[in-house]
Ligand SMILES: Nc1ncnc2c1ncn2[C@@H]1O[C@H](COP(=O)(O)OP(=O)(O)O)[C@@H](O)[C@H]1O
């Protein structure tokens with residue numbers, strides 16, 4: 175269970191998050207949608223403690239992780255993994271070393287067991303015998319998959335995905351969507367997926383939340399979001415260039 | 431107008447305080463991690479190779495040139511005074527006490543420091559630093575500590591190497607161009623150098639090495655705004671390292687002057 179309560183965050187006087195409230199029940203997949211630059215990555219980074227809120231909190235199983243010290247945070251992070259927008263693979267290490275990174279650094283698994291675990295994690299994302307390759311030798315879609323393999327290598331309870339389908343072709347995007355669904359079914363993970371790809375959102379979400387001007391302006395099942403009466407939501411999910419989001423003269427209720 | 435100027439100066443001063451504060455925090459953490467966590471030898475050795483061994487050719491080339499140039503200039507003066515005997519003394523002392531340490535440090539700041547900032551900076555913009563943290567690995571321990579140790583160890587060694595080659599450059603000019611005998615040059619060189627000259631000359635380069643490592647890592651971590659930001663940070667890291675090396679040198683030279691008169 176993840177609860178986000180009244181989360182506020184500004185950078186240099188510019189408000190990015192302006193009171194975000196969200197709840198993600200155990201084992202569910204929440205998709206957060208919103209325009210580029212609206213603060214989706216910033217929100218995710220708060221959930222894994224990379225950023226500290228100005229006010230408000232992020233509760234993972236009742237513990238406010240924004241108040242934890244570095245050592246305590248590391249313990250919580252063992253059960254949370256994040257798939258970064260760009261993959262964020264370490265480019266000086268091989269694919270195998272990337273996937274097994276946490277165990278290589280912290281120990282806790284024998285060499286042969288780790289090798290098997292790395293192989294298994296790569297197989298789960300549909301990649302075989304590429305342990306010895308370097309990230310620079312991989313295509314964009316493969317990098318994203320390896321990043322997912324690294325995230326699932328430790329069998330976390332929570333996975334955060336930052337725009338997993340952005341910048342890959344539609345076919346790879348579909349396979350990444352399937353991958354997220356099957357990981358969710360097989361490993362019973364709680365997932366938060368940030369995206370502006372509506373196809374991906376409908377395909378993986380139990381619930382969808384829309385972030386707009388620093389707040390969650392709509393939250394519900396995919397069907398509820400699809401039939402939302404909020405014109406902002408309608409403009410976004412239908413991808414229209416005219417509407418309340420782009421019309422600067424009208425002021426949305428959530429706007430500051 | 432005046433107000434505008436004052437607020438600009440204020441902003442500059444604030445930025446400087448911010449920089450030194452950040453650098454101090456990074457240094458504290460790096461020192462703490464150095465002693466707290468077991469060191470990964472392989473990682474230090476890799477950095478030592480990159481910083482030390484790979485710098486040997488450029489350090490050799492530049493210090494040979496410096497040795498030659500400096501000897502010519504000294505010879506010009508000494509011939510006017512009729513005391514060519516002392517060329518070797520002056521060359522040895524200046525190289526070991528001052529020129530060797532500073533020139534080696536500046537070369538390393540430009541060559542190794544810039545590479546460190548560019549590498550860490552691109553890791554920052556591609557979220558690899560964030561990824562390290564989510565995988566419970568301290569970026570300070572993983573990236574800063576090996577570079578700090580490697581530079582603190584390699585800079586004195588590189589400096590010693592630069593000293594020797596610089597003195598050899600002086601030898602070439604004196605023996606083959608100015609007709610000073612090889613024995614006299616060698617004798618004057620070794621007679622001139624006291625242990626404290628070598629000790630203070632090499633001692634301060636440990637500090638220079640740490641300054642280069644810390645400034646370069648700090649600028650790398652604080653890159654903002656994509657690859658353009660990486661370029662800007664790299665430039666800033668080199669300029670800041672240059673200034674801090676010269677400032678530290680001035681300070682330590684003055685200090686040693688009073689401690690070891
Ligand atoms: N570390 C930071 N420092 C300053 N500004 C930031 C930082 N991280 C994000 N921002 C700003 O916050 C806003 C939201 O960014 P982000 O969450 O990355 O958007 P997106 O929804 O596309 O993921 C952007 O305008 C960005 O410039």
Ligand SMILES: [Mg+2]
Nearest residue numbers: 214215259336
């Ligand atoms: Mg983003």
